[in-house]
Amino acid sequence: MNSNTKEIGKIGLYEDDSDAIENAIEVDNLTVYYQRVCALSNVSLRVKDREFLGIIGPNGGGKSTLLKAILGLVTPYSGDIRIFGKSPKKAHGIMGYVPQFTSFHRDFPISVEETVLMGRLSGKIPMFHKYTKEDIDITHTLMEKLEIYHLRNRQIGQLSGGQFQRALIARALTTRPRILLLDEPTASLDTEAKSHIYSILVELNQDMTIIMVTHDMGAISTHVESLACLNRELFYHGRSELSEDLINAIHGCPVDIIAHGTIPHRVLREHHGNGGTSHD
């Protein structure tokens, strides 16, 4: 951002000077520990505005931790994270988050509509919050868009996996975010439910940055624009690297092996040196 833009921002011509920033997310030398476990080591990453980034890697590789760090939900040991130039805490409202399926108790006695509406709370306590007409209008519009409006009175435990994921996406969108972070949104869904989710994401990607953790290689070949392999350290592969050969090589290979870049074969560019910061 040049100094002119800042000046204009200050006198209020721009309501939000984040429009002037090309990168949606900038992560520099991020290290995260849980007690003595190092979950992320010196991770650097640039995600452009409206990029669709896939993140793959072995279980325990730090994928969920990276999303949580971007969201400001875990505190880094060191490093810096900027979301359209702001700290994660300040940028909280411009990010929508679809957590890993397994982190939900679906037997909780709550309806689909209530689940989606809760996205409007952003940290407030539901018991003491009265939803406004705007909250309800936004929720209904999103439920229609995601084809779950007719299910609004059902208890969330009575939804199929795909319907439930769509409810979680609707919930994440209620704050009208500019960035959507999804943690394995298609795990355990059948092919039809998966392609429904991807068609939604592709449409959302028209005016939103998307980061999706996935084990679904089919999605990477078809929908994802760039790829990060994360196994405590991160290696970024831009659009030009996602060639047909590479995608073919990824197909049918266990993700764990690919992400490590070790035996039995290495399909991605060698993971030496500065994988994380360059773009393409």
Ligand code: ADP
């Ligand atoms: P992934 O999503 O790639 O499976 P995670 O980010 O969940 O990986 O975990 C990365 C590492 O951090 C793992 O070793 C995991 O056991 C550890 N970890 C994750 N969350 C916690 C936590 N809340 N407390 C302690 N260790 C954790």
Ligand code: MG
């Ligand atoms: Mg995870």
